[in-house]
Amino acid sequence: MFSWLGKQGGGRERSGGGSDVVQTVTGGLRELYLRKLLPLEEHYRFHDFHSPALEEADFENKPMVLLVGQYSTGKTTFIRYLLEQDFPGMRIGPEPTTDSFIAVMYGDSEGSVPGNALVVDPKKPFRKLSRFGNAFLNRFMCSQLPNQVLKSISIIDSPGILSGEKQRISRGYDFCQVLQWFAERVDRIILLFDAHKLDISDEFSEAIKSFRGQDDKIRVVLNKADQVDTQQLMRVYGALMWSLGKVINTPEVLRVYIGSFWAHPLQNTENRRLFEAEAQDLFKDIQSLPQKAAVRKLNDLIKRARLAKVHAYIISYLKKEMPSVFGKENKKKELISRLPEIYTQLQREYHISAGDFPEVQKMQELLETCDFTKFHSLKPKLIEAVDNMLANKIASLMSLIRQEESNMPTQMVHGGAFDGTMAGPFGHGYGEGAKEGADEEEWVVAKDKPAYDEIFYTLSPINGKISGISAKKEMVTSKLPNSVLGKIWKLADCDGDGMLDDEEFALAKHLIKIKLDGYELPGTLPPHLVPPSHRKPLQTAE
Secondary structure, three states, rough: OOOOOOOOOOOOOOOOOOOEEEEEHHHHHHHHHHHHHHHHHHHHHHHOOOOOOHHHHHHHHEEEEEEEEEEEEHHHHHHHHHHHOOOOOOOOOOOOOOOOEEEEEOOOOOOEHHHHHHOOOOOOOOHHHHHHHHHHHHOOOOOOEEOOHOOEEEEEEOOOOOOEEEEEHHOOOOHHHHHHHHHHHEEEEEEEEEOOOOOOHHHHHHHHHHHOOOHEEEEEEEOHHHHHHHHHHHHHHHHHHHHHHHHHOOOOOOOOOEEEOOOOOOOOOOOOHHHHHHHHHHHHHOOOOOHHHHHHHHHHHHHHHHHHHHHHHHHHHHHHHOEEEHHHHHHHHHHHHHEEEHHHHHHHOOOOOHHOOOOOHHHHHOOOOOHHHHHHHHHOOHHHHHHHHHHHHHHHHHHHHHHHHHOOOOOOOHHHHHHHHOOOOOOOOOOOHHHHHOOOOOHHHHHHHHHHHHHHHOOEEEEEEEEHHHHHHHHHHHOOHHHHHHHHHHEEEEOOOOOOEHHHHHHHHHHHHHHHOOOOOOOOOOOHHHHHOOOOOOOOOO
Protein backbone atom coordinates (compact mmCIF):
# COMPACT_ATOMS: atom_id res chain seq x y z
CA MET A 1 0.00 0.00 0.00
CA PHE A 2 0.91 3.62 -0.29
CA SER A 3 2.23 5.30 2.84
CA TRP A 4 1.56 8.80 4.12
CA LEU A 5 3.60 10.46 6.80
CA GLY A 6 1.74 12.65 9.24
CA LYS A 7 0.68 13.06 12.85
CA GLN A 8 -2.43 11.51 14.29
CA GLY A 9 -3.56 10.90 17.81
CA GLY A 10 -3.69 7.28 18.86
CA GLY A 11 -2.60 4.09 17.17
CA ARG A 12 1.02 5.13 16.61
CA GLU A 13 3.64 3.00 14.94
CA ARG A 14 7.33 3.82 15.16
CA SER A 15 9.61 2.96 12.28
CA GLY A 16 13.38 3.03 12.72
CA GLY A 17 14.37 5.57 15.37
CA GLY A 18 11.80 8.25 14.36
CA SER A 19 8.33 8.98 15.70
CA ASP A 20 6.60 9.63 12.36
CA VAL A 21 3.31 7.87 11.92
CA VAL A 22 3.04 5.69 8.82
CA GLN A 23 -0.51 5.58 7.38
CA THR A 24 -2.05 4.49 4.18
CA VAL A 25 -3.07 7.13 1.68
CA THR A 26 -6.69 6.34 2.41
CA GLY A 27 -6.00 6.89 6.09
CA GLY A 28 -4.42 10.24 5.25
CA LEU A 29 -7.41 11.26 3.16
CA ARG A 30 -9.82 10.21 5.89
CA GLU A 31 -7.88 12.25 8.44
CA LEU A 32 -7.93 15.33 6.19
CA TYR A 33 -11.66 14.93 5.63
CA LEU A 34 -12.49 14.57 9.32
CA ARG A 35 -10.31 17.47 10.46
CA LYS A 36 -10.63 19.97 7.64
CA LEU A 37 -13.70 19.39 5.48
CA LEU A 38 -16.31 17.71 7.70
CA PRO A 39 -16.62 20.72 10.11
CA LEU A 40 -17.47 22.97 7.15
CA GLU A 41 -20.02 20.48 5.82
CA GLU A 42 -21.76 20.11 9.17
CA HIS A 43 -21.82 23.84 9.90
CA TYR A 44 -23.62 24.66 6.65
CA ARG A 45 -25.81 21.51 6.41
CA PHE A 46 -24.03 20.27 3.29
CA HIS A 47 -25.32 16.72 3.88
CA ASP A 48 -28.97 17.83 3.68
CA PHE A 49 -28.43 19.40 0.26
CA HIS A 50 -25.81 17.35 -1.58
CA SER A 51 -24.20 14.18 -0.24
CA PRO A 52 -24.10 12.31 3.10
CA ALA A 53 -20.96 12.45 5.23
CA LEU A 54 -18.19 10.09 4.18
CA GLU A 55 -17.38 7.12 6.41
CA GLU A 56 -14.32 4.93 6.87
CA ALA A 57 -15.62 2.34 4.38
CA ASP A 58 -15.85 5.05 1.69
CA PHE A 59 -12.09 5.50 1.90
CA GLU A 60 -11.15 1.83 2.33
CA ASN A 61 -13.36 0.13 -0.26
CA LYS A 62 -12.05 -1.43 -3.47
CA PRO A 63 -12.58 0.31 -6.81
CA MET A 64 -16.19 -0.05 -7.97
CA VAL A 65 -17.66 -0.23 -11.48
CA LEU A 66 -21.31 0.83 -12.00
CA LEU A 67 -23.22 -0.63 -14.98
CA VAL A 68 -26.21 1.34 -16.27
CA GLY A 69 -28.38 0.72 -19.32
CA GLN A 70 -31.82 0.00 -20.64
CA TYR A 71 -33.24 -3.50 -20.24
CA SER A 72 -31.74 -6.33 -22.31
CA THR A 73 -28.56 -4.45 -23.21
CA GLY A 74 -26.47 -7.17 -21.57
CA LYS A 75 -25.46 -5.63 -18.21
CA THR A 76 -25.75 -8.84 -16.19
CA THR A 77 -24.29 -10.88 -19.07
CA PHE A 78 -21.35 -8.44 -19.16
CA ILE A 79 -20.62 -9.15 -15.48
CA ARG A 80 -20.93 -12.89 -16.15
CA TYR A 81 -18.50 -12.44 -19.05
CA LEU A 82 -15.92 -10.68 -16.86
CA LEU A 83 -16.19 -13.12 -13.94
CA GLU A 84 -16.63 -16.26 -16.07
CA GLN A 85 -18.90 -17.45 -13.29
CA ASP A 86 -22.55 -17.13 -12.25
CA PHE A 87 -23.26 -15.05 -9.17
CA PRO A 88 -26.12 -15.20 -6.63
CA GLY A 89 -29.17 -13.24 -7.75
CA MET A 90 -28.18 -13.34 -11.43
CA ARG A 91 -31.07 -13.47 -13.91
CA ILE A 92 -30.60 -13.13 -17.67
CA GLY A 93 -33.29 -12.88 -20.33
CA PRO A 94 -34.67 -10.74 -23.17
CA GLU A 95 -37.34 -9.33 -20.85
CA PRO A 96 -36.54 -6.90 -17.98
CA THR A 97 -35.01 -9.36 -15.49
CA THR A 98 -32.75 -7.44 -13.09
CA ASP A 99 -35.14 -5.38 -10.96
CA SER A 100 -32.63 -4.70 -8.17
CA PHE A 101 -29.32 -3.03 -7.54
CA ILE A 102 -26.84 -5.86 -7.00
CA ALA A 103 -23.39 -5.17 -5.54
CA VAL A 104 -21.19 -8.05 -6.74
CA MET A 105 -18.29 -8.29 -4.28
CA TYR A 106 -15.63 -10.71 -3.09
CA GLY A 107 -16.48 -13.15 -0.31
CA ASP A 108 -14.86 -16.30 1.07
CA SER A 109 -18.07 -18.22 0.38
CA GLU A 110 -20.88 -17.78 -2.10
CA GLY A 111 -24.02 -16.08 -0.82
CA SER A 112 -26.15 -12.95 -0.77
CA VAL A 113 -26.91 -10.24 1.79
CA PRO A 114 -30.24 -8.35 1.63
CA GLY A 115 -30.26 -4.56 1.53
CA ASN A 116 -31.51 -3.91 5.08
CA ALA A 117 -28.68 -6.00 6.54
CA LEU A 118 -26.16 -4.53 4.11
CA VAL A 119 -26.67 -0.90 5.15
CA VAL A 120 -25.85 -1.64 8.80
CA ASP A 121 -22.53 -3.34 7.98
CA PRO A 122 -19.76 -0.84 8.86
CA LYS A 123 -17.27 -2.69 6.63
CA LYS A 124 -19.34 -2.02 3.49
CA PRO A 125 -19.57 1.45 1.90
CA PHE A 126 -23.37 1.38 1.69
CA ARG A 127 -24.56 2.58 5.12
CA LYS A 128 -25.78 5.96 3.87
CA LEU A 129 -28.13 4.28 1.39
CA SER A 130 -30.54 3.72 4.28
CA ARG A 131 -31.98 7.21 3.64
CA PHE A 132 -33.71 5.93 0.49
CA GLY A 133 -36.03 3.78 2.62
CA ASN A 134 -37.40 0.25 2.49
CA ALA A 135 -38.73 0.57 -1.06
CA PHE A 136 -35.11 0.81 -2.22
CA LEU A 137 -33.55 -1.53 0.35
CA ASN A 138 -35.95 -4.31 -0.70
CA ARG A 139 -34.50 -3.88 -4.19
CA PHE A 140 -30.87 -3.86 -3.10
CA MET A 141 -28.59 -6.80 -2.30
CA CYS A 142 -24.96 -7.81 -2.16
CA SER A 143 -23.87 -10.90 -4.05
CA GLN A 144 -20.66 -12.36 -2.63
CA LEU A 145 -18.50 -15.06 -4.19
CA PRO A 146 -14.83 -16.18 -4.17
CA ASN A 147 -13.76 -14.86 -7.59
CA GLN A 148 -10.27 -13.64 -8.50
CA VAL A 149 -11.59 -10.58 -10.37
CA LEU A 150 -13.52 -9.42 -7.29
CA LYS A 151 -10.35 -9.38 -5.20
CA SER A 152 -9.45 -6.18 -7.05
CA ILE A 153 -12.77 -4.55 -7.98
CA SER A 154 -16.46 -4.64 -7.08
CA ILE A 155 -19.24 -4.36 -9.69
CA ILE A 156 -22.66 -2.74 -9.24
CA ASP A 157 -25.44 -4.06 -11.47
CA SER A 158 -28.43 -1.73 -11.81
CA PRO A 159 -32.06 -2.40 -12.84
CA GLY A 160 -32.77 -2.25 -16.56
CA ILE A 161 -34.30 1.09 -17.51
CA LEU A 162 -37.64 1.09 -19.30
CA SER A 163 -39.35 3.87 -21.21
CA GLY A 164 -42.51 5.59 -20.04
CA GLU A 165 -43.63 7.56 -17.00
CA LYS A 166 -45.12 4.51 -15.28
CA GLN A 167 -41.71 2.88 -14.75
CA ARG A 168 -40.40 5.97 -12.96
CA ILE A 169 -43.38 6.32 -10.64
CA SER A 170 -43.75 2.64 -9.79
CA ARG A 171 -40.22 2.23 -8.36
CA GLY A 172 -41.15 3.68 -4.97
CA TYR A 173 -37.77 5.43 -4.57
CA ASP A 174 -35.82 8.12 -6.41
CA PHE A 175 -33.93 6.04 -8.96
CA CYS A 176 -31.82 8.95 -10.22
CA GLN A 177 -30.85 9.98 -6.70
CA VAL A 178 -29.62 6.44 -6.01
CA LEU A 179 -27.60 6.49 -9.25
CA GLN A 180 -26.12 9.85 -8.28
CA TRP A 181 -25.11 8.45 -4.88
CA PHE A 182 -23.30 5.56 -6.54
CA ALA A 183 -21.76 7.80 -9.22
CA GLU A 184 -20.05 9.92 -6.57
CA ARG A 185 -18.39 6.85 -5.07
CA VAL A 186 -17.56 4.53 -7.97
CA ASP A 187 -14.39 4.62 -10.06
CA ARG A 188 -15.98 3.85 -13.41
CA ILE A 189 -19.49 4.26 -14.87
CA ILE A 190 -20.21 2.07 -17.89
CA LEU A 191 -23.28 2.92 -20.01
CA LEU A 192 -24.35 -0.10 -22.06
CA PHE A 193 -26.24 0.16 -25.34
CA ASP A 194 -27.66 -2.54 -27.60
CA ALA A 195 -26.82 -2.18 -31.30
CA HIS A 196 -30.54 -2.73 -32.01
CA LYS A 197 -31.93 -0.37 -29.34
CA LEU A 198 -30.25 3.03 -29.41
CA ASP A 199 -33.21 5.11 -28.27
CA ILE A 200 -32.58 6.91 -24.97
CA SER A 201 -35.80 6.89 -22.94
CA ASP A 202 -36.84 9.73 -20.65
CA GLU A 203 -35.72 7.86 -17.53
CA PHE A 204 -32.41 6.86 -19.10
CA SER A 205 -31.86 10.49 -20.09
CA GLU A 206 -32.56 11.59 -16.50
CA ALA A 207 -30.24 8.84 -15.22
CA ILE A 208 -27.38 10.05 -17.43
CA LYS A 209 -27.99 13.64 -16.34
CA SER A 210 -27.65 12.54 -12.71
CA PHE A 211 -23.98 11.79 -13.48
CA ARG A 212 -23.31 15.52 -13.90
CA GLY A 213 -19.83 16.33 -12.61
CA GLN A 214 -18.65 12.71 -13.03
CA ASP A 215 -17.98 12.87 -16.78
CA ASP A 216 -14.38 11.66 -16.38
CA LYS A 217 -15.68 8.34 -15.00
CA ILE A 218 -18.09 7.56 -17.86
CA ARG A 219 -17.36 5.00 -20.57
CA VAL A 220 -19.82 3.74 -23.19
CA VAL A 221 -20.13 0.15 -24.45
CA LEU A 222 -21.97 -0.57 -27.71
CA ASN A 223 -22.83 -4.21 -27.07
CA LYS A 224 -24.10 -6.96 -29.42
CA ALA A 225 -22.27 -5.27 -32.30
CA ASP A 226 -21.67 -8.67 -33.96
CA GLN A 227 -25.38 -8.81 -34.85
CA VAL A 228 -24.97 -6.16 -37.57
CA ASP A 229 -22.64 -5.94 -40.57
CA THR A 230 -19.97 -3.29 -41.09
CA GLN A 231 -22.18 -0.83 -42.98
CA GLN A 232 -24.95 -1.08 -40.39
CA LEU A 233 -22.40 -0.77 -37.59
CA MET A 234 -21.17 2.55 -38.98
CA ARG A 235 -24.75 3.87 -39.03
CA VAL A 236 -25.44 2.52 -35.53
CA TYR A 237 -22.27 4.17 -34.16
CA GLY A 238 -23.21 7.51 -35.75
CA ALA A 239 -26.75 7.31 -34.35
CA LEU A 240 -25.41 6.48 -30.89
CA MET A 241 -23.05 9.48 -30.86
CA TRP A 242 -25.88 11.74 -32.01
CA SER A 243 -28.18 10.46 -29.24
CA LEU A 244 -25.48 10.83 -26.57
CA GLY A 245 -24.67 14.36 -27.75
CA LYS A 246 -28.22 15.43 -26.90
CA VAL A 247 -28.01 14.06 -23.36
CA ILE A 248 -24.40 14.46 -22.22
CA ASN A 249 -23.64 18.15 -22.32
CA THR A 250 -19.86 18.12 -22.79
CA PRO A 251 -17.73 19.21 -25.76
CA GLU A 252 -15.54 16.10 -25.46
CA VAL A 253 -16.48 12.90 -27.29
CA LEU A 254 -17.08 9.96 -24.96
CA ARG A 255 -14.98 6.84 -25.41
CA VAL A 256 -17.19 4.16 -26.96
CA TYR A 257 -16.09 0.49 -26.89
CA ILE A 258 -17.63 -1.63 -29.63
CA GLY A 259 -17.97 -5.37 -29.30
CA SER A 260 -19.95 -8.40 -28.23
CA PHE A 261 -19.31 -9.01 -24.56
CA TRP A 262 -20.41 -12.56 -23.89
CA ALA A 263 -18.78 -15.97 -24.27
CA HIS A 264 -20.63 -17.08 -27.41
CA PRO A 265 -19.57 -17.36 -31.07
CA LEU A 266 -19.73 -14.12 -33.06
CA GLN A 267 -22.75 -13.97 -35.36
CA ASN A 268 -20.85 -11.75 -37.80
CA THR A 269 -17.08 -12.23 -37.91
CA GLU A 270 -16.06 -9.55 -40.41
CA ASN A 271 -15.25 -7.12 -37.56
CA ARG A 272 -13.55 -9.67 -35.31
CA ARG A 273 -10.23 -7.79 -35.20
CA LEU A 274 -12.02 -4.57 -34.27
CA PHE A 275 -13.97 -6.29 -31.48
CA GLU A 276 -10.78 -7.87 -30.08
CA ALA A 277 -8.94 -4.55 -30.07
CA GLU A 278 -11.89 -2.78 -28.42
CA ALA A 279 -12.25 -5.49 -25.76
CA GLN A 280 -8.53 -5.24 -25.04
CA ASP A 281 -8.78 -1.46 -24.59
CA LEU A 282 -11.77 -1.83 -22.26
CA PHE A 283 -9.99 -4.50 -20.21
CA LYS A 284 -6.93 -2.25 -19.87
CA ASP A 285 -9.16 0.58 -18.66
CA ILE A 286 -10.80 -1.61 -16.02
CA GLN A 287 -7.51 -3.25 -15.04
CA SER A 288 -5.95 0.14 -14.31
CA LEU A 289 -8.58 1.02 -11.69
CA PRO A 290 -6.76 -0.45 -8.64
CA GLN A 291 -3.59 1.46 -9.57
CA LYS A 292 -5.53 4.71 -9.89
CA ALA A 293 -7.83 4.20 -6.89
CA ALA A 294 -5.90 6.49 -4.52
CA VAL A 295 -5.75 9.30 -7.09
CA ARG A 296 -9.48 8.90 -7.82
CA LYS A 297 -10.38 9.19 -4.12
CA LEU A 298 -8.14 12.23 -3.86
CA ASN A 299 -9.82 13.78 -6.91
CA ASP A 300 -13.31 13.11 -5.53
CA LEU A 301 -12.36 14.68 -2.21
CA ILE A 302 -11.14 17.81 -4.03
CA LYS A 303 -14.40 18.04 -5.99
CA ARG A 304 -16.36 17.62 -2.75
CA ALA A 305 -14.31 20.32 -1.01
CA ARG A 306 -14.90 22.82 -3.83
CA LEU A 307 -18.65 22.15 -3.74
CA ALA A 308 -18.72 22.44 0.07
CA LYS A 309 -17.01 25.85 -0.12
CA VAL A 310 -19.50 27.15 -2.69
CA HIS A 311 -22.37 25.77 -0.60
CA ALA A 312 -21.05 27.63 2.46
CA TYR A 313 -20.95 30.91 0.50
CA ILE A 314 -24.55 30.39 -0.72
CA ILE A 315 -25.97 29.52 2.71
CA SER A 316 -24.13 32.35 4.51
CA TYR A 317 -25.30 34.86 1.85
CA LEU A 318 -28.94 33.78 2.32
CA LYS A 319 -28.53 34.14 6.09
CA LYS A 320 -27.05 37.61 5.72
CA GLU A 321 -29.94 38.81 3.52
CA MET A 322 -32.71 37.64 5.88
CA PRO A 323 -34.51 40.32 7.96
CA SER A 324 -34.22 40.01 11.72
CA VAL A 325 -37.94 40.43 12.55
CA PHE A 326 -40.64 40.93 9.90
CA GLY A 327 -41.15 39.76 6.32
CA LYS A 328 -39.04 36.60 6.58
CA GLU A 329 -41.28 34.42 4.39
CA ASN A 330 -41.53 36.98 1.59
CA LYS A 331 -37.79 37.57 1.68
CA LYS A 332 -37.18 33.83 1.51
CA LYS A 333 -39.31 33.55 -1.65
CA GLU A 334 -37.52 36.53 -3.18
CA LEU A 335 -34.07 35.06 -2.46
CA ILE A 336 -35.02 31.68 -3.92
CA SER A 337 -36.29 33.30 -7.13
CA ARG A 338 -33.11 35.41 -7.31
CA LEU A 339 -30.79 32.43 -6.86
CA PRO A 340 -29.30 32.64 -10.40
CA GLU A 341 -28.38 36.30 -9.74
CA ILE A 342 -26.92 35.35 -6.36
CA TYR A 343 -24.75 32.73 -8.09
CA THR A 344 -23.42 35.39 -10.47
CA GLN A 345 -22.71 37.78 -7.59
CA LEU A 346 -20.84 35.13 -5.59
CA GLN A 347 -18.82 34.16 -8.68
CA ARG A 348 -17.55 37.72 -9.00
CA GLU A 349 -17.02 38.30 -5.28
CA TYR A 350 -15.09 35.11 -4.52
CA HIS A 351 -13.65 34.38 -8.01
CA ILE A 352 -15.41 31.04 -8.32
CA SER A 353 -15.95 29.15 -11.58
CA ALA A 354 -19.59 28.77 -12.69
CA GLY A 355 -19.01 25.02 -13.00
CA ASP A 356 -18.46 24.71 -9.23
CA PHE A 357 -22.03 25.79 -8.40
CA PRO A 358 -24.82 23.24 -7.83
CA GLU A 359 -27.72 23.07 -10.26
CA VAL A 360 -30.01 26.06 -9.72
CA GLN A 361 -33.36 24.31 -10.05
CA LYS A 362 -32.44 21.51 -7.67
CA MET A 363 -31.07 23.99 -5.12
CA GLN A 364 -34.25 26.08 -5.32
CA GLU A 365 -36.39 23.00 -4.64
CA LEU A 366 -34.30 22.05 -1.60
CA LEU A 367 -34.34 25.59 -0.20
CA GLU A 368 -38.17 25.69 -0.27
CA THR A 369 -38.36 23.48 2.84
CA CYS A 370 -35.58 25.22 4.80
CA ASP A 371 -35.77 27.79 7.58
CA PHE A 372 -33.26 30.45 6.48
CA THR A 373 -33.07 31.94 9.96
CA LYS A 374 -31.37 28.74 11.17
CA PHE A 375 -28.58 29.09 8.62
CA HIS A 376 -25.14 30.20 9.85
CA SER A 377 -23.15 33.26 8.89
CA LEU A 378 -19.83 32.90 7.11
CA LYS A 379 -16.98 31.60 9.28
CA PRO A 380 -13.68 32.51 7.58
CA LYS A 381 -11.71 30.03 9.71
CA LEU A 382 -13.66 27.05 8.33
CA ILE A 383 -13.08 28.27 4.76
CA GLU A 384 -9.38 28.86 5.48
CA ALA A 385 -9.01 25.31 6.82
CA VAL A 386 -10.37 23.89 3.55
CA ASP A 387 -8.23 26.27 1.47
CA ASN A 388 -5.17 25.15 3.41
CA MET A 389 -6.10 21.53 2.81
CA LEU A 390 -6.41 22.11 -0.94
CA ALA A 391 -3.30 24.26 -1.30
CA ASN A 392 -0.87 22.36 0.92
CA LYS A 393 -2.03 19.03 2.34
CA ILE A 394 -3.55 17.67 -0.87
CA ALA A 395 -0.59 18.81 -2.98
CA SER A 396 1.95 17.08 -0.71
CA LEU A 397 -0.18 13.95 -0.56
CA MET A 398 -0.47 13.88 -4.35
CA SER A 399 3.29 14.06 -4.82
CA LEU A 400 3.73 11.27 -2.29
CA ILE A 401 1.20 9.10 -4.15
CA ARG A 402 3.17 9.52 -7.37
CA GLN A 403 6.40 8.69 -5.58
CA GLU A 404 4.94 5.57 -4.00
CA GLU A 405 3.34 4.49 -7.30
CA SER A 406 6.75 4.47 -9.00
CA ASN A 407 8.15 2.24 -6.24
CA MET A 408 5.26 -0.23 -6.25
CA PRO A 409 4.59 -3.15 -8.57
CA THR A 410 1.71 -2.41 -10.92
CA GLN A 411 -1.66 -3.38 -9.43
CA MET A 412 -3.86 -5.09 -12.02
CA VAL A 413 -7.15 -6.94 -12.12
CA HIS A 414 -6.59 -10.68 -12.66
CA GLY A 415 -8.82 -13.68 -13.19
CA GLY A 416 -11.93 -14.29 -15.28
CA ALA A 417 -11.94 -12.88 -18.81
CA PHE A 418 -8.89 -10.72 -18.02
CA ASP A 419 -6.54 -13.72 -17.94
CA GLY A 420 -7.71 -14.90 -21.36
CA THR A 421 -6.37 -11.76 -23.02
CA MET A 422 -2.89 -11.63 -21.50
CA ALA A 423 -0.80 -14.46 -22.93
CA GLY A 424 -0.84 -17.48 -25.21
CA PRO A 425 -1.92 -17.76 -28.84
CA PHE A 426 -5.29 -16.10 -28.11
CA GLY A 427 -3.78 -13.00 -26.51
CA HIS A 428 -4.50 -9.79 -28.38
CA GLY A 429 -2.15 -9.38 -31.36
CA TYR A 430 -0.55 -12.81 -31.02
CA GLY A 431 0.79 -13.98 -34.40
CA GLU A 432 -0.18 -10.71 -36.10
CA GLY A 433 1.85 -7.88 -37.56
CA ALA A 434 5.49 -7.96 -36.44
CA LYS A 435 4.66 -10.97 -34.20
CA GLU A 436 3.71 -13.16 -37.15
CA GLY A 437 6.06 -16.13 -37.49
CA ALA A 438 7.47 -15.79 -33.96
CA ASP A 439 6.88 -19.47 -33.20
CA GLU A 440 7.79 -20.82 -36.64
CA GLU A 441 11.14 -22.33 -37.68
CA GLU A 442 11.07 -20.90 -41.20
CA TRP A 443 11.75 -17.18 -41.75
CA VAL A 444 8.27 -15.64 -42.14
CA VAL A 445 9.44 -13.35 -44.98
CA ALA A 446 10.53 -16.33 -47.10
CA LYS A 447 7.03 -17.08 -48.41
CA ASP A 448 6.88 -13.69 -50.18
CA LYS A 449 10.60 -13.42 -51.01
CA PRO A 450 10.32 -14.61 -54.64
CA ALA A 451 8.02 -11.66 -55.42
CA TYR A 452 10.33 -9.27 -53.55
CA ASP A 453 13.38 -10.69 -55.41
CA GLU A 454 11.84 -9.79 -58.77
CA ILE A 455 11.57 -6.15 -57.65
CA PHE A 456 15.07 -6.28 -56.10
CA TYR A 457 16.77 -7.31 -59.38
CA THR A 458 15.02 -4.54 -61.35
CA LEU A 459 16.84 -2.03 -59.10
CA SER A 460 20.25 -2.98 -60.60
CA PRO A 461 22.09 -4.37 -57.54
CA ILE A 462 25.88 -4.09 -57.49
CA ASN A 463 27.75 -6.96 -55.81
CA GLY A 464 24.39 -8.27 -54.55
CA LYS A 465 23.32 -5.02 -52.87
CA ILE A 466 21.27 -1.93 -53.74
CA SER A 467 22.06 1.60 -52.58
CA GLY A 468 19.87 3.73 -50.35
CA ILE A 469 18.83 5.85 -53.35
CA SER A 470 17.63 2.80 -55.29
CA ALA A 471 15.80 1.42 -52.24
CA LYS A 472 14.15 4.79 -51.62
CA LYS A 473 12.67 4.90 -55.14
CA GLU A 474 10.87 1.64 -54.45
CA MET A 475 9.96 2.25 -50.81
CA VAL A 476 8.28 5.64 -51.43
CA THR A 477 5.77 3.93 -53.74
CA SER A 478 4.11 2.71 -50.51
CA LYS A 479 3.10 6.37 -49.85
CA LEU A 480 4.10 5.98 -46.19
CA PRO A 481 5.58 9.12 -44.53
CA ASN A 482 9.36 9.56 -44.60
CA SER A 483 9.50 9.22 -40.80
CA VAL A 484 7.99 5.72 -41.05
CA LEU A 485 10.14 4.71 -44.04
CA GLY A 486 13.24 5.93 -42.18
CA LYS A 487 12.40 3.64 -39.28
CA ILE A 488 11.84 0.72 -41.66
CA TRP A 489 15.23 1.40 -43.28
CA LYS A 490 16.98 1.28 -39.88
CA LEU A 491 15.27 -1.99 -38.98
CA ALA A 492 15.99 -3.60 -42.36
CA ASP A 493 19.66 -2.52 -42.66
CA CYS A 494 20.78 -5.25 -40.27
CA ASP A 495 24.54 -4.82 -40.80
CA GLY A 496 24.35 -1.01 -40.90
CA ASP A 497 26.35 -0.67 -44.11
CA GLY A 498 23.92 1.79 -45.73
CA MET A 499 22.93 -0.77 -48.40
CA LEU A 500 20.40 -3.62 -48.65
CA ASP A 501 21.02 -7.15 -49.88
CA ASP A 502 18.15 -9.29 -51.20
CA GLU A 503 17.16 -10.54 -47.71
CA GLU A 504 17.31 -7.07 -46.15
CA PHE A 505 15.25 -5.66 -49.05
CA ALA A 506 12.67 -8.43 -48.59
CA LEU A 507 12.55 -7.57 -44.88
CA ALA A 508 11.97 -3.89 -45.71
CA LYS A 509 9.07 -4.82 -48.01
CA HIS A 510 7.66 -7.09 -45.28
CA LEU A 511 7.81 -4.27 -42.71
CA ILE A 512 6.09 -1.92 -45.18
CA LYS A 513 3.32 -4.51 -45.58
CA ILE A 514 2.96 -4.75 -41.79
CA LYS A 515 2.50 -0.98 -41.55
CA LEU A 516 0.07 -0.83 -44.48
CA ASP A 517 -2.01 -3.59 -42.84
CA GLY A 518 -2.53 -1.28 -39.86
CA TYR A 519 -0.05 -2.76 -37.37
CA GLU A 520 2.67 -0.93 -35.45
CA LEU A 521 6.34 -1.39 -36.25
CA PRO A 522 8.55 -2.92 -33.53
CA GLY A 523 11.00 -0.67 -31.69
CA THR A 524 13.82 -3.13 -32.36
CA LEU A 525 13.90 -5.99 -34.84
CA PRO A 526 12.56 -9.21 -33.20
CA PRO A 527 14.88 -12.24 -33.51
CA HIS A 528 12.45 -14.15 -35.76
CA LEU A 529 12.50 -11.33 -38.36
CA VAL A 530 16.30 -11.18 -38.64
CA PRO A 531 17.28 -12.50 -42.13
CA PRO A 532 18.91 -15.97 -41.94
CA SER A 533 22.25 -14.81 -43.38
CA HIS A 534 22.48 -12.07 -40.73
CA ARG A 535 21.80 -14.26 -37.73
CA LYS A 536 24.68 -14.86 -35.38
CA PRO A 537 25.56 -18.55 -35.14
CA LEU A 538 24.82 -20.20 -31.83
CA GLN A 539 27.94 -20.70 -29.75
CA THR A 540 28.29 -24.30 -28.65
CA ALA A 541 30.02 -25.23 -25.45
CA GLU A 542 33.33 -26.98 -26.00
